[in-house]
Amino acid sequence: MRNMIIASTSTIHGTSFLSYLLPTILEEIKNQDIEQLLFIPYARPGAISHDEYTTKVKTAFNNSDIKVKGIHEFADPKKALEDAKAIFTGGGNTFVLVKMLHDLDLMVALRKKMYNGAFYVGTSAGSNICGLNMRNTNDMPIVMPSSFKTTGAIGYNINAHYLDPDPSSTHMGETREQRIQEFHAYNSLPVVGLREGSYIRVKGQEEILCGEHPARIFKQNHDAIEVSTGYNFAQITD
Template identity: 45%
Template sequence: MTNRNLLIVSTSKVHGSGYMEYIQDQVAEHFKNCKKVTFIPFARPGGISHDEYTKIASDAFDKIGVEVRGAHTFESAREAVNWADGLFTGGGNTFVLLTQLYKLGFIEHIQNAVESGKPYMGSSAGSNITGTTISTTNDMPIMYPPTFDALQLVPFNINPHYLDPDPGSKHMGETRETRIKEFHAYNDQPVVGLREGSALIVKGNDIKIFGDHSVRIFEKGKQPYEIESTENLNFLVQ
């Protein structure tokens, strides 16, 4: 994946701002050489239709002069990926998204497009699937995918909407940090916890951090640690 050009976004909205608004300059930069972007709506947040979801993405891309078409409107996965200069996978439920990508034959075509250098952006569930597996999603497993293996565009897992433990909580459910620790009882790859408002900008083996927050890195057998947004994550791909 030496040609990869990825924008891996934790969330499409931060509190008090519109769809992709807080990150729109970075989105414009990411797709600056693109006239046409295929939007992959299969995660279907809140059960809205693929058309309705594509309209939301399309409205956001109108502002930067990019035409958007929904992946569901093409005859095949190949056609949906080939039509565009860039790809954007929206958030929703990661299990639904991955199941549909396998069922409709998208996996290989997206991997090939990224390998060939086409810009890819994912938000939330669309970010989760860029990792090795979807095993660090926060979503409910409402659909059974044929595997948890994801697009593997990067050699680590993503945990979007990363939430720091709340020291005042009386809830006995596990904290996010505990869950990721348990992930490492059975899995080896590092996990990048992306707080809301954060994103990864991946160009080949160079990984920059977008936003003001540090990101939290979880490696098997180590204490979790922070990488400031002014630093890079190149060590994760070397």
């Protein structure tokens, strides 16, 4: 059964990296006697190196017993993924992340791990890859992946860092809601706009909204709706 945390962001403004998610992650790790967390640093925020990004994650888990290891440290990343009991994919650029996962033939292996019950934590780009494709990322297409397909661990796409329109703005670029509406001119898949601080806790058949903010659901040919903490997204695709 699935056991995942799909978070809009790694970091809430004014707090440290991962701090708001750590209690939930550590509880799960303790419950399952997990000794090692496999970190996927491929999204490279600010284009930092895989080592630098992994060090940042190690620091966040300094006060716990869990050992963090970057997937890039293994000679055979696919085997490392297949052996992992807990996996964390951090944010950065979704195009860079998806290109690496396809180039290294890891996307399908990751999907299998998610459905076979490995504990998975994704933040931002790491959450975008939980949907069926990456067509709702906010990132700049700085590299070209071989495919936009992602894991399909959930039956809809995530728009991470979802941002409400600023009514005082004079900027003429599209709002996030307009961009998602355009997506629905070409795609039928539902999209969940997850505000920073919100995450989806997936356990088996349940996909529960956690955190203090409501989330916004966009479905083709429907008005967007707001759903509150505790909502089960599994019903979206009914």
